[in-house]
Amino acid sequence: MKFSLYHRLSLLLVLVFITISIIFFFWMEQLEKQARYESEQNLHLSLAANIARDNPILQQGVSDHQALKELFHNLMVLGPAFEFYFLDPQGNIVTHSISPSLIKRHRINVKPINLLTQNQAPLPIYGDDPQHFTRQKIFSAAPVFSDGQLQGYLYIIVVGERYESAYVRQESNRIGQLSMVMLIGALCFLSIVMLGLFAYFTKPLRQLNKDIKALKKVGFDLTKTNLASWKQNSDNEVHQLGCAFKQMAEQIGSQLALLRNNDQQRKELLADISHDLRTPLASLQGYIETISLNKAQLSTEQQKYIDTALRNSHQLKRLIDQIFELAHLEGGQVSINLENFNLTELLYDVSAKFSLQAKAKNIQLTVEPPSVNMMVHSDIAKLERVLSNLIENALRHTHEGGKITLKMKENAAEQCQLSVIDNGTGINKDELAYIFDARYRASNATLGKEKHTGLGLAITKKLLELLTIDIKVVSELGQGTEFYFNIDKAKYNIDN
Ligand SMILES: Nc1ncnc2c1ncn2[C@@H]1O[C@H](COP(=O)(O)OP(=O)(O)OP(=O)(O)O)[C@@H](O)[C@H]1O
Ligand SMILES: [Mg+2]
Known part of the structure; x- marks a missing residue:
């Protein structure tokens, strides 16, 4: 079965969370149990020794087992959480306080008893539970001597209910705080794992995004x-x-x-x-x-x-x-020859070239402003071609008695705007976007179909592109058309 990225992420996240929660829960349980057993055994460490020392039945060695059994019975009444056993030196149970049917193990390992009585191992020390074949419990124990000879051991299983409730009361606050710290720790860990996982899974996505951007660039x-x-x-x-x-x-x-x-x-x-x-x-x-x-x-x-x-x-x-x-x-x-030249002079030269054609159609071809010398920095030959194309178009699309203006206007600090304006037929708005395409002739171009093939403006645009100039057009049907673009001003004034 194939899982999607989202499913994989969610599944992993849930698994991680469950694992962390289980580990956290068992760890806390173990810690709590360890602490409880340690304190309990510590509390009852000398219990067996005290009973063995203070009780006359045990003081000089055990001779009356029935009396000992009664003593155990009385002590169990006082402390119902304890179980009392008297063992021989090999660990065999001799006397005990509980019902004989409950005894599963008749021999107790004395090694943990020696470790406890000789204080040789850290608490808690676990000893055999006679009521179970394998279970171990904390205990208190003391050796019993008779005429200086080891007669056996007083062995008390400590499972103090009273202590337990006291312990729970005292420790609940501490455990509460500890749980809080552990919980925050688990959450932080989870967040880090989550971030790591998401970073791992989204790495290929980021790589893909990087590739797409690089390729686009x-x-x-x-x-x-x-x-x-x-x-x-x-x-x-x-x-x-x-x-x-x-x-x-x-x-x-x-x-x-x-x-x-x-x-x-x-x-x-x-x-x-x-x-x-x-x-x-x-x-x-x-x-x-x-x-x-x-x-x-x-x-x-x-x-x-x-x-x-x-x-x-x-x-x-x-x-x-x-x-x-x-x-x-x-x-x-194509090579570009940039130089400083007088734009006004160029405009007059080009308009002179078309003056006959203009006169024939009674069109007024003027330069504006007429007597301001505008110095620009560009390729004069290419600009002359551009202007020729634009004026040629304007002449063709302007009615008799119309007007064509070559206009210069100071624009931004470093540039001057040059426009070729006519009051001719104008161009349909929908067609304006295409007129610079090669072989495109607008619907107004009815005259001279054989002679004019729609290449003039494409050439004009390419020429200006070479000079990194962008040509724009505005037109209104029946009102006229204006083509305009910016030219860099001369870097220095040659008059100075
Ligand atoms: N000043 C203008 N007024 C109205 N329409 C124009 C003007 N200039 C260009 N056009 C329209 O744009 C079209 C494209 O012009 P372009 O100069 O590319 O081609 P053309 O003049 O028809 O042919 P060619 O320039 O090859 O002789 C023209 O056919 C015309 O329809
Ligand atoms: Mg043309």
């Missing part, structure tokens, strides 16, 4: 951490759990490695293909452009074909360039 990469080894085929649930977790972690690790590998291969393939496509495409484009230069020699239909081919080749080039750029950025082998 290294991004579930098994090569970067060592997991504990768990017992295979164990009945212990924690070990089973540990084995299952380890297998799961190994499975996740291998799947992750496979995914990373596939992803890396995909990026390399994309970068290679787009790179390899560029040369034949450039050549193709060159030929088409050359032919289109001599348009006059072609028929109207041929001119139309050439124009279409030229337009398509431009779109294809743009797409291949974008795929190459994204694959290159994802590959992570």
